[in-house]
Amino acid sequence: MGDPNFERTVVLMIEHTADGALGLVLSRPTDIALADVLPEWAGLATEPAVLHVGGPVEERSGWCLARARDPESLDGFVPVVGDLGLVDLEQDPVSLRAALFSLRLYVGYSGWGAGQLEDELAASAWFVVDAATDDPFLPDGAALWRRILARQQGALSRLALFPPHPSLN
Numbered sequence: 001m002g003d004p005n006f007e008r009t010v011v012l013m014i015e016h017t018a019d020g021a022l023g024l025v026l027s028r029p030t031d032i033a034l035a036d037v038l039p040e041w042a043g044l045a046t047e048p049a050v051l052h053v054g055g056p057v058e059e060r061s062g063w064c065l066a067r068a069r070d071p072e073s074l075d076g077f078v079p080v081v082g083d084l085g086l087v088d089l090e091q092d093p094v095s096l097r098a099a100l101f102s103l104r105l106y107v108g109y110s111g112w113g114a115g116q117l118e119d120e121l122a123a124s125a126w127f128v129v130d131a132a133t134d135d136p137f138l139p140d141g142a143a144l145w146r147r148i149l150a151r152q153q154g155a156l157s158r159l160a161l162f163p164p165h166p167s168l169n
Contacts, residue, residue, distance in 0.1 A: 005135045008145040008164065010063070011110050012131055014080055024063055026104075026136045027144040028053040034105060041093045044103045046137040055110030058098040063087050063109060065136045069101040084133040090118050102137040126158060 011023040032051045034042035041064075042049050054063050064087040066072050075097075076088030087096065087103070112120070120126060129152055140147050149160035 010135065010144045010148055012136060016117065018114060020114050021117040023110045024065065024106050024108055026089040027142055029141045038105065041105060044097060044100060044106060046102045048139065052104055052106045054106030057109050057111040060109035062089050063106040065104050065106065066100045067133060070101055081131050082133045085145060096146055104136050117150045
């Protein structure tokens with residue numbers, strides 16, 4: 001695609017409808033410690049406890065992905081896949097400590113207008129694979145793209161070893 005916002009990134013698709021799509025980039029940690037910006041949430045975060053860039057849209061918006069022990073009984077939890085979902089950041093994090101066992105905070109999100117993602121998929125701009133509920137909490141950062149491709153079957157797994165710029169190899 002030539003868009004540096006999405007080069008070798010992993011995007012967890014949160015919602016995809018005829019009206020558009022919304023996802024969070026999982027593979028872009030920042031150097032900003034949660035303790036410096038949201039200290040009340042820092043103790044719940046999976047290491048490294050830093051903010052992550054969820055995408056280039058509305059970079060002042062905050063998003064929280066977490067795994068819940070009992071998702072169906074947790075208020076303010078919107079399931080995405082399995083026990084992984086979005087947590088309302090307006091909740092008291094202290095009251096969530098026993099209910100959550102993995103957590104990451106993101107700024108911004110990735111968004112597509114109606115038909116935009118479908119066009120990109122038709123142009124083979126994305127690899128589409130199933131998400132694992134622990135993907136957002138792996139410590140790989142930028143190497144997450146490589147790890148997720150490596151676990152795929154067939155030729156797709158070999159792309160994990162493909163250099164970013166083959167002409168420079």
